Amino acid sequence: MTAPLFRTKALFAGTALALLAACGGEEADTGPDAISIVGSSTVYPFAQKVAGDYAAANEGAAAPLIESTGTAEGIEEFCAGTGPDTPDIVNASRRMHLDEFNRCQANGVEEIVEIKVGRDGIAFVSAVDDGVELELTPEIVYRALAANPYGEQQSAENWSDIDPSLPDAPIIVYGPPASSGTREAMQKLVMEPACTASADMAALEDGDEAAFVRNCDALRGDSAYSEQGEKDDLIVRKVGNNPRAVGVFGYSYLEENQDLVKALPMNGVMPTAETIADGSYPASRPLYIYVKKAHVGVTPGLEQFVAQWAESWGEGGPLAAISLVPATEETRAESAAAATNLTAMTSDGLE
Structure with a gap:
């Protein structure tokens, strides 16, 4: 900073x-x-x-x-x-x-x-040229990025480890740091709903706040999730240059950089001005x-x-x-x- x-x-x-x-x-x-x-x-x-x-x-x-x-x-x-x-x-x-x-x-x-x-909206993107193709859901994002998905130690290395229908490609995500509101919004809007779909995890929200944060909000600490500081434009460039990577940042940076990155759908909905305005895009x-x-x-x-x-x-x-x-x-x-x-x-x- x-x-x-x-x-x-x-x-x-x-x-x-x-x-x-x-x-x-x-x-x-x-x-x-x-x-x-x-x-x-x-x-x-x-x-x-x-x-x-x-x-x-x-x-x-x-x-x-x-x-x-x-x-x-x-x-x-x-x-x-x-x-x-x-x-x-x-x-x-x-x-x-x-x-x-x-x-x-x-x-x-x-x-x-x-x-x-x-x-x-919080956009999940890949490189416009030959970038990884993913049909995302909150559960997929949670299972890929959580430090302890559903209370288990994170072990997924490839997207296919989460779901066999996903690409057999390494999980490489460039995203914001802990100080970022975008990261916190991703946790609240995407990861927590997936986590609390489990009754055991939902029970932690009121019963054990520390355990809830550890299992539902905490991001994995290895190279699968790489913090890029408060520099969304840097994430754009790094994803644009790495067809295996996924980036996370605000929708406006997607709109301004469509020559470098493309949006990935969430629950089958693409982030657009219309879907963000009406709330049909889950991460708005x-x-x-x-x-x-x-x-x-x-x-x-x-x-x-x-x-x-x-x-x-x-x-x-x-x-x-x-x-x-x-x-x-x-x-x-x-x-x-x-x-x-x-x-x-x-x-x-x-x-």
Whole structure:
């Protein structure tokens, strides 16, 4: 992970300059302050687009600084506190957890604005030229990638070890790291439903959380699953160059790289904007941004930047043009109200 981006906010800079003047020093022009954004690699290209349009529409505004740190690490940094060395916004490819919300509160980040910006699917892909052909199901993915499928030690080396109808080819999967919301969404949307189809495994969810995580969520630690960091574009290139490999990343990277990779179906359904929007593709999810309300009015342009998101996420809008799947009309209306009113979220519904 790259080092955090730090910048001085106008309010805090003003205090320091007043002290400097009182001591006989001269005030210096610190220039405009940039909005600081961290978080999801999946949301990253959409945030970049919004940032570019915001800068173009607001002459003299500093371009927002955006880091692709992964959802978990981004939220951790966002929740560290308020002030000049903390982010204004975190991009997230899954919803904030209750423990993360509580950590924010404990660190003085008491008002957080939660905004759904659209939908995305978790795509499983292979090389467009001679790539491995797989008819995937949640059970196949779980049996291939779980550290302890159904409580048994992982032993599958080839896809055919899982099901004789699958190719006699080695299991090679390039995917995101533990800090990634995409990986967590894969676990929640694909692996856990397959795992809990077993009554014994389902019983662990309430009875033994550690065992549930160990058997249902934990990924194998050998070379069959290879973490690629928060670099979805790297996964695209590696899969494109390896016809035996499968890659896991957000749908937008599939749409933008169809010359290199092709989608694999899940339960017979291909990931498309339509199947992700209507939920028929099993591995679909909402995308979020979280805004630190304490920084509104302190970081120049923060409110306008959030408004730029609301102007961008509709059907036929600039984000749909780069493969963001628009949310339903009802959800977009709710998100637009949150962006306008900056209503602070509560812990209701968080897990």
